[in-house]
Amino acid sequence: EDKRVSWGKRVQTMVVDVLQARPRRSHEQGGVTKRVLNDVSACDYGELPLSFAVSVGSLEICKLLLAYVVNAREELKKDKAFKEFRKWTKEALAAQSIEYEKKSMLQKMKEKWKEDWPELNFGDVLNEEAQRVHKEVSDLQGKKVTFYLMNSCVRNEDGKGNTALHMAVMHRHTHIIDWLMENGAKESLGFINDDNLTPFTLAARQGSVDIFYQFLTKYMQTTAWKYGEVQMSRMSLEQLDSFRMAMEPKEKFEQDGVTRIEPSLSELEDLPLHKKKWRSAIEVIVEHEVEAFANDPLFNKLIDDKWNKFGRTMYLRRTLVPYMVMLALFCIHMFLRCYAINAGWQRWNTDGVVFSDYGDEEPIPWTRLESGDLRREDIAAVVSFVIQVLLVVPASFPWLIHKGWRQRRLRGRDLDPNRTGRLDLVSFTFKNLSFFLDFLSAALLLSGFALRLARQHGAELDCLALTSVVMWSNLLNLIMPFKFFGIMAITTYKMLVGDVIRFLMVFVMTTMAFGLAMMVLFQKSDSPGDIDDMDVPGRSIIGMVWIAVGEVNMYDSIALTRNFGFTIVVHVFYCILQTILMLNLLIAMMTKTFNLSMDDTHKTWIFPFANLVLRYERLMPPELANLARNRCGEPDRTDTAAMTAVDVKTAKFFIVQVGEDQREKAARREAEEQRVRHAPVIERVEARHRGFAREIAGLRRAVAKL
Structure with a gap:
């Protein structure tokens, strides 16, 4: 049946897309959910046997399943049909690769001939179809080898894109995670599920701090050297930092007849993990406001580094300083306008004219300007009018609208960041305070200008008073990134919204x-x-x-x-x-x-x-984002000053730590505290054990005498 969508539904879909900064959807797509229901299984414990065993935390069943896969693999290796299949795929791939290399060399030669003799038609040896076939054959061989010759059950994905490692993180089984990583699951640490989360970023999303650091310290950190309890370690930022990395160039590039190894930024391709909708751990923590990481030293260090390296400068240049200049202009306009209105009011009252006649005064006294008979309040009126035009037309009004629109946070996850079903209106209002105040300030500035043109002086003064309150309150909100003022502003907001x-x-x-x-x-x-x-x-x-x-x-x-x-x-x-x-x-x-x-x-x-x-x-901008000084951590090379934008984009960055491993130190301290706490019990158990040992020794001697 053809179901037509009403215009109201279409407008609703369009408004929601604009407010939430989504890609525009057609009205047919408006009601489509993000995830398609799985007809096979919707179980939160996984759709595969190993995933289910991992979810319930049964290490014995996991070992049995893996042993079965290994035995089946060994049996498969002995199968003649499988040997023939491997031989055939290997020969097919080798022949296809040789043919592809030949055509590739011929294609490069023809491209060179085209530059020398553009009037001749040499034809294309390699078209897109040939490249696609080559890629498909390569991928097929890789998948077959992975499936048949390795422990593929550990890295298999279910209908939601979750691997066994995802399920272990989801159900917080740390011992299962270690077992999986030791048995072939290291590659699945970079697999993305339907929610665009890797096992590592899933741990960040759930607030599982222990699992988060389990991945970091055991599987994403290397020790360069260790002397006693002091060591130097490097922690990878590939999945932790929000910076998008690119793959290192594998081919040579030619330009103007000169061969160059290094490509431009536009020619680089992002890492497979950093494509599409993938989000790093720090982005997941901020987007969903995971409170477990609010006081985490590593999370706070990364944010502080970004703020100190580029955030503070950009914020001052793009937001705070322009707003303070605009606020200063508004204050000058307000003082001059009040002086002009009050001086004119006093003059008209002194002459015995009622206020309604003064209301007919023009926004700018053009008549006295042309005649040269100016008063002091006329100069103030002209200057305030010029400032008001600057505030409304080219500068503040469009800038405030743009700034407020960029700072809006109207998505569903902003209203319910943890997806608990409980709407936090107080926090939602606080997040959008800049958005509301910027739009309100822009509307009041425009209203004040319109009231001046309409010669409604009383309403104009009321509008100026309200604009002053809103704009100065917005300044209090703008200094919130500076922690001392931010804490006081947040406390005031809590008192106002809650207690008052x-x-x-x-x-x-x-x-x-x-x-x-x-x-x-x-x-x-x-x-x-x-x-x-x-x-x-x-x-x-x-x-x-x-x-x-x-x-x-x-x-x-x-x-x-x-x-x-x-x-x-x-x-x-x-x-x-x-x-x-x-x-x-x-x-x-x-x-x-x-x-x-x-x-x-x-x-x-x-x-x-x-x-x-x-x-x-x-x-x-890319020229600033790809500077080594604007990146967190240290690169995998020492000559950071000589690094180009391409070097920064393709380099791996690490957090370098020198000193005693704090987690090992904390574990030793906790073990020592538990030993001291349970020392009396341990002593009693050991005493009983010694007593039992003496009794057994006596019985043995008695038996020996008999």
Whole structure:
């Protein structure tokens, strides 16, 4: 049946794609889910026997399965049909490779002849079809050898792209991981599943810090030298850092008749692991805000290195300094505009003209400018108009929109980063604070300019006041990458969103209750004109608000009520409730929030900060991104100053550590603490063992005498 999609659904799909920065989808693709359901199995324990055994942590079953595969492989080697198959594939591949090399050499010769005699047609020996066939034959032979001659069951992938190593990480079986890595699973450490995660990045996604460092220290780290307990180790950043690496060039390149070994950056090809939607461990941690790594030294070191090497400079040049210049221009415009409006208002009032006539004043006094009869406020009005045009048209308004749009975080994982089904609206609002404030500032700047052109001076002044509050608040948000100010800003935000809002809910209810009660008690007063309209609902509620902030002296008004005693009791009780209990409760709540924030504010601060640093890394131009000084770690060569952009792109970088292995030291310390803790029990067990040994020795001697 032909199901037509409504225009509302199409618009919804388009809006979601734009807001979440997705590639544009057609309306037919709008309802397609990310993952296709597997008709064979949807089991979280894997779809293969070894994966299932790994998931339940049964090392015995894993060994049995691997032994069966090894025995089957040995039996297969003895099979005559398989020997013939191997011989045939080997001969076919050799013949095809020889033919391909011949045609490749002839193709290069013809390309050279084409340059010398372009008027002749030599034809193409190697077309895309021939290259594709050669690649398919090579891949086929490689797959056959891998499947039949190696322990392929260890590296087999299920329908979701998960290997046995993925399942071991998913179910946190560290002993199974070691066994798999010792039995042929090292290659699968670079396999990507349907969620674009390798086993290493899956450990980062799950917050499995022990497994994360198990991979790093055992299988991604090499020891250069060791002297006693001191060693120098190199830890690979291939899957840890966010920098995309490229493969080393294998062919020579020709340009203008000159043969060169080194290609350009555009001719390089990314590593297979670094292609498509793959994300490094640091990107996974930041994207999903894995709190287990918030205080991790290695994660914080990488982020700090990126910030110190290029992030701080880019942030100052692209964001903070331009915004401060824009804010300074806005303040100058605001001062001049207020002076011009107030001076004109005072002059018109002195001349006895009503304010409505002054409202007909033009945004720029063109008449007095042409006649030369200028006033001081006219110069201020002209200068403020020029600044306002600069703020709205070419500079701040488009720049704010662009900056805010680039900083938006409106994806589903920003609302629920851990995919628990619990929406964190407070954290989501905090992540998009720059987006909201930038768009609001741009809208207010444009509104102020429109109100000036419309000669609505009163509304323009109100808009200027609101714009000042929003733009200065945005500056507080922009200095958040600097940790000292960032922690204070986050603490203030938590107090405002958490404590103050909860306090205001109780405050509004109590104020409404006592305000309406006081309104009733002020009815039938002997002097209605002397009670400050407290018998009116709105005025009585406002009066209660003023009492809450310190204006508690209402004795003269209360003395005019019909029931003075009861009214004064209600008034005193309200003063005690609001000015003493409620305000002290708010102070206590804020104190508790501040104390708690000092413990976990780093967790709240580090992820927005890290997201900012990684965003600026993606914005770096290639000529800056491929400089050795902007990379984390140390390259696998010593002459870093002579490294070109291609060298940096193809080089392997490591974190070099010299000193005692901290994890081994911690393990020894923990073992020593456990030995001391269990020393009495161990002594009793050893004493009983010695007693049993003496009894056995006595029995043996007695038996020997018999």
